[in-house]
Amino acid sequence: MGGSDASTDVSPVEQPVEAFRAVVGRETFVDVYDARYRSMVQIARLTTGSDDVAEELVQDAFVDLYRRFDTIDSPAAYLHRAVANRCTSWVRRRVTERRYHERSRVDVSAWSDPDTIAVMDAIGRLPIRQRTAVVLRYFADLNEADIAAALDCRPGTVKSLLSRARTQLEKELTDEH
Numbered sequence: 001m002g003g004s005d006a007s008t009d010v011s012p013v014e015q016p017v018e019a020f021r022a023v024v025g026r027e028t029f030v031d032v033y034d035a036r037y038r039s040m041v042q043i044a045r046l047t048t049g050s051d052d053v054a055e056e057l058v059q060d061a062f063v064d065l066y067r068r069f070d071t072i073d074s075p076a077a078y079l080h081r082a083v084a085n086r087c088t089s090w091v092r093r094r095v096t097e098r099r100y101h102e103r104s105r106v107d108v109s110a111w112s113d114p115d116t117i118a119v120m121d122a123i124g125r126l127p128i129r130q131r132t133a134v135v136l137r138y139f140a141d142l143n144e145a146d147i148a149a150a151l152d153c154r155p156g157t158v159k160s161l162l163s164r165a166r167t168q169l170e171k172e173l174t175d176e177h
Contacts, residue, residue: 029066032075037062040083047087057086096150099140122172130165133158 027035040061044054061082065075072078123134129151136142136150137158144155151158 027075029069032065032069032079033062036076036079040079043080044083044087050091053090057090058083061086092149095122096136096140096142096146097149099142101148118173119169126135126165126168126174130161131167133161134165134169137162 037058040058041054044057045051048054048057058105063073065078066080068078069075123131126134132151133147136147137144142150144158147158148155151161
């Protein structure tokens, strides 16, 4: 009783974790989290420039890792890819938003023209995805690939959205005149 053996060196809470490592022969989710969290946040922080965004993106990546942990061979590689993808998507959205806001500054005097008002009203009546595609294309001057990234769809979908929107706008605007 006075001696120390291997079973007393590990707390009762850690015993199942140690047993899992021995049986499976790989790190647990907690091991991966403890070893990788700070470095993943640092990568995300350097990419996004924001502590809060970095924390959120990395937390989301760890949630996804947790859900798939048993099926992933290399948790570290998965995390790097997941964090990089999330950061890239976040940066793309921010760039698109900035471009849109910079280019969407409309001269207020232009709104006094009845034709402009009619066009803007017609655009406002489009379904939201068509309206967003039209605004990004014709007001923010984004190309189809950038619009697809912003809408999280394929470029072909953007073409379809724009085509349907133009058809609807043409119909509405020719009916009014």
